[in-house]
Amino acid sequence: xxxxxxxxxxxxxxxxxxxxxxxxxxxxxxxxxxxxxxxxxxxxxxxxxxxxxxxxxxxxxxxxxxxxxxxxxxxxxxxxxxxxxxxxxxxxxxxxxxxxxxxxxxxxxxxxxxxxxxxxxxxxxxxxxxxxxxxxxxxxxxxxxxxxxxxxxxxxxxxxxxxxxxxxxxxxxxxxxxxxxxxxxxxxxxxxxxxxxxxxxxxxxxxxxxxxxxx
Amino acid sequence: xxxxxxxxxxxxxxxxxxxxxxxxxxxxxxxxxxxxxxxxxxxxxxxxxxxxxxxxxxxxxxxxxxxxxxxxxxxxxxxxxxxxxxxxxxxxxxxxxxxxxxxxxxxxxxxxxxxxxxxxxxxxxxxxxxxxxxxxxxxxxxxxxxxxxxxxxxxxxxxxxxxxxxxxxxxxxxxxxxxxxxxxxxxxxxxxx
Numbered sequence: 001x002x003x004x005x006x007x008x009x010x011x012x013x014x015x016x017x018x019x020x021x022x023x024x025x026x027x028x029x030x031x032x033x034x035x036x037x038x039x040x041x042x043x044x045x046x047x048x049x050x051x052x053x054x055x056x057x058x059x060x061x062x063x064x065x066x067x068x069x070x071x072x073x074x075x076x077x078x079x080x081x082x083x084x085x086x087x088x089x090x091x092x093x094x095x096x097x098x099x100x101x102x103x104x105x106x107x108x109x110x111x112x113x114x115x116x117x118x119x120x121x122x123x124x125x126x127x128x129x130x131x132x133x134x135x136x137x138x139x140x141x142x143x144x145x146x147x148x149x150x151x152x153x154x155x156x157x158x159x160x161x162x163x164x165x166x167x168x169x170x171x172x173x174x175x176x177x178x179x180x181x182x183x184x185x186x187x188x189x190x191x192x193x194x195x196x197x198x199x200x201x202x203x204x205x206x207x208x209x210x211x212x213x214x215x
Numbered sequence: 216x217x218x219x220x221x222x223x224x225x226x227x228x229x230x231x232x233x234x235x236x237x238x239x240x241x242x243x244x245x246x247x248x249x250x251x252x253x254x255x256x257x258x259x260x261x262x263x264x265x266x267x268x269x270x271x272x273x274x275x276x277x278x279x280x281x282x283x284x285x286x287x288x289x290x291x292x293x294x295x296x297x298x299x300x301x302x303x304x305x306x307x308x309x310x311x312x313x314x315x316x317x318x319x320x321x322x323x324x325x326x327x328x329x330x331x332x333x334x335x336x337x338x339x340x341x342x343x344x345x346x347x348x349x350x351x352x353x354x355x356x357x358x359x360x361x362x363x364x365x366x367x368x369x370x371x372x373x374x375x376x377x378x379x380x381x382x383x384x385x386x387x388x389x390x391x392x393x394x395x396x397x398x399x400x401x402x403x404x405x406x407x408x
Contacts, residue, residue, distance in 0.1 A: 024385045025241060028329045032237035071323070072297055079290040087286065102336045105289045109329045111241050178235050179396040186382075186389030194381035 009128050013135030019112045020143040020185070021192040026112040029103045030144055031181040037160045040148030041141065042096045046089065046104065048137025050081045051113050055133035057081075058121040065122075074117045075108070082107045112136055143188075150184055151175050219350045221406060226354030229406050232330045233362040234396040239330030243363055244388050253367035255314045257360025261353070263303055263325050264334055267296045268352030271335040272345055292335045293326075300326045330359055365395065 013019065019026050026047075033043045054077050058065075065073045086104050089097040097104065107113065116136055121129040149159050155176030157165035174180050232238045239260070246256045271292050279285050300323065307315045325331060334355050338348040369391055378387055 024244060027240040027244065028237050031240060071326075072294065075293055075297055075326070076290065079293050083286065083289050086289065102333055102340065105292075105336050106238075106329045106333055108289055108293050109327045109332050111324075111327050114327055174397070177396075177400070178237065179393040179400065181237070182389050182393030182396055186386050186393060189389060190379075190381045190386035193383075193386060197380060 006128060006131055009124075010131040010135040013132065013137070013139035014142070015139070017136075018139045018143060018192070019136055020140065020147075021189050022196075023115075024189070025115055026110045026140060027185070029106065029110060030140075030147060031178075031185060033100055033103050034144055034148035034151055034181060035176055036152045036156070037145055037149040039096075039099055040144040042093075043100055043103065044137070044141025044144045046085050046100075047107055047110060047112070047140055048134070049085060050078065050107050050110075051116055051137045051140075052130055052133040053081045054078045054113060055116055055121040055129040056126055058117045059124060059126045059129035062122050070122065071114075071118070074114060074122075078113050078117065079108050112140060147181075147185055147188060150188075151180055154184075155180065219347065222347060223350050223354040223357075225406055226351050227358035227361065228399065228402045231358045231362055231399050232333070232355045233359055234392065234399045236333070238333040239328050239359050242324060242328055243359075243366060243392070244385055245324075247363055247366040247388070248370055250364060250367045250371060253363040254360065257356070257363045259303060259307070260325055260328060260330065260359055261356025263296070263299055264331050264356040264359070265349060265352045266299050267292075267331055268334055268338060268348045269345075270295050270299065272338060272343075272348045275339055276345075288336070288339065293332055296331050296335070297326045330355060362395070366392065369395075 015022075017023055020030050029043055029047070033039045054074070057077050058074055061073070061077075082105060085107065086097075089100075089104060116133055120132045124132070153159055153164060154172050155174075157163060157169040157171055172180075175184065226232070230236055233240060233243045242256055242260070247253050274291055274295065275285075275288065279288060279291065284291075303325070304315070304323065334352055338351055343351055366388070370388060373387065373391075382390075
């Protein structure tokens with residue numbers, strides 16, 4: 001039983017409680033850095049690192065931190081890991097650092113990170129918290145890569161820098177700019193909603209037919 | 216003076232924090248269901264933005280730079296902002312309890328509003344002077360409030376509309392925001408290039 005629960009802590013971030021498409025949090029970096037698939041992937045990995053590490057540390061410290069000052073304490077923990085990412089990217093990946101710009105320090109205020117600390121890591125064990133963080137991070141990353149791949153494809157005719165459409169393709173600039181980000185994310189959220197609504201209907205139909213069969 | 220005015224217009228409409236720079240999107244979608252609450256949120260955020268712009272500028276120039284502690288910027292800025300938000304919440308609770316009830320859980324969320332931290336970080340990266348930082352923060356706050364109030368107005372109107380089930384709520388709000396962003400791109404021409 002315990003094992004299945006741990007698996008679930010990981011899985012839930014991938015779809016059921018997907019941070020971007022279902023919970024609608026962490027949208028600013030999602031919209032801002034999703035211009036190319038590579039940017040999206042880099043941002044996803046950086047954020048995943050911060051979520052997992054801060055979830056682990058906060059879970060370890062959850063009995064030490066007094067309740068009244070928990071939010072400032074969480075913020076310091078998160079800000080520390082963000083500073084690590086910031087310095088590491090600056091030193092080893094200056095290109096990525098320049099492209100992601102202010103959105104690296106802004107990982108601190110990504111609601112996913114603080115949200116998981118408050119809602120999960122502050123009341124669960126280390127392993128569960130690490131898995132929860134990993135699930136949310138991977139969920140965030142695939143959402144980001146999907147959105148940025150669609151935008152890159154429409155605005156530049158390429159994915160991860162590799163040209164997909166040939167000479168005849170006319171790039172649609174607007175999808176590389178702000179409006180395109182909002183609109184495509186809107187459609188992706190609607191798509192996820194649509195799939196979830198359909199799945200729910202099917203489950204209910206099945207329940208009814210099972211009951212009729214049993215009767 | 217014209218330079219400051221241009222900076223204000225740039226940060227309020229042309230490079231609108233929400234619609235062009237993608238900052239502060241969580242409250243933009245979360246608190247934009249009614250015009251009244253969105254205005255309250257806008258005013259509170261603008262106040263915090265200006266205050267934190269001022270305090271972070273002072274901290275950066277009189278403590279972090281002289282002691283070569285610039286790498287501590289993220290941590291110092293976010294703590295300053297968290298403290299300020301706590302302060303605003305206390306003042307609001309005492310003086311305008313109705314507004315405090317209406318904004319509810321969103322008030323502490325100004326801390327995690329990336330428009331506030333983003334402003335502090337951008338002001339440092341752009342090397343703004345003190346007065347420029349204040350104008351930039353004020354413009355950013357006004358732009359944020361403007362986008363929030365416009366969105367709330369549109370969403371109040373949409374309440375009665377027949378929207379496909381899957382698009383209801385955040386999905387249609389995002390697409391609306393996209394169209395608003397397109398309209399805001401029209402302001403680009405105001406600024407001399």
